[in-house]
Amino acid sequence: MLTATPSRGSAPDPAKRIRLVIWILLGVIVVAGGAWYAVLTMSKPAPAPAAVPGTTAGAAGAEQLVRADSHRLTTPAVEKAQLVEFLDFECPSCGSVHPVVEELKAEFGDRITFVNRHFPLSAHPNSGQAALAAEAASQQGKYQEMANRLFETQARWAGQQQSQAPLFRTYAEELGLDLGRFDAAVADQQTEERVLADITDGEALGVTGTPTFFLNGEKLKLTTKADFRQKLADAVK
Numbered sequence: 001m002l003t004a005t006p007s008r009g010s011a012p013d014p015a016k017r018i019r020l021v022i023w024i025l026l027g028v029i030v031v032a033g034g035a036w037y038a039v040l041t042m043s044k045p046a047p048a049p050a051a052v053p054g055t056t057a058g059a060a061g062a063e064q065l066v067r068a069d070s071h072r073l074t075t076p077a078v079e080k081a082q083l084v085e086f087l088d089f090e091c092p093s094c095g096s097v098h099p100v101v102e103e104l105k106a107e108f109g110d111r112i113t114f115v116n117r118h119f120p121l122s123a124h125p126n127s128g129q130a131a132l133a134a135e136a137a138s139q140q141g142k143y144q145e146m147a148n149r150l151f152e153t154q155a156r157w158a159g160q161q162q163s164q165a166p167l168f169r170t171y172a173e174e175l176g177l178d179l180g181r182f183d184a185a186v187a188d189q190q191t192e193e194r195v196l197a198d199i200t201d202g203e204a205l206g207v208t209g210t211p212t213f214f215l216n217g218e219k220l221k222l223t224t225k226a227d228f229r230q231k232l233a234d235a236v237k
Helices: 014-043 059-065 092-108 127-138 143-152 165-174 179-187 189-204 225-235
Strands: 081-087 112-118 212-215
Touching: 059 189, 081 225, 092 112, 092 143, 092 225, 112 127, 112 189, 127 143, 127 165, 127 179, 127 189, 143 165, 165 179, 179 189, 212 225
Parallel strands: 081 112
Antiparallel strands: 081 212
């Protein structure tokens, strides 16, 4: 009679051993990876806060945009916006945009305060003298008239290496200014300091060229006349 042979147990399967070793190694790798992730996360600096769209300079920036003695070309009964221009009377771009600004001033001047600030550039030899002439004229209530004359005749004097102060003096005479007072104002150190104060404010606000416009404290990037007009129209809605 055949009897069953008692079982002694099967031999270990090499494939199973290999799989077991692989799983152990994977576990070690996962644990190690988790530890490194924790270390990196703890040492990584927090991301910087995102900039808030539409924000402008703080209170100091607002003061630097328009000072008590800044040249306000319009005085609306109810101000809905402020347009500040940093300009150079010898700058060709300023001269080109001047008629556009005059047109917009006529259209929006009853709602927007148009403000002029000086920013004569060192590349323009008579820009500083022109700014002094405009400041001297302002002391006799003729800033805007002198500014208009300087821009209207810019092609006549811009780029000249010789001082154009005598020409600017003839403009003062044509505007009916007291020439004695005009000459004294041009030579006065305080007049120069007034122009330098505008330059300092402009530099603090990031002005590097002219013309530079700020609408309600925001520096404008303009492409066309229509774009300029639309920005002002949106500001007074």
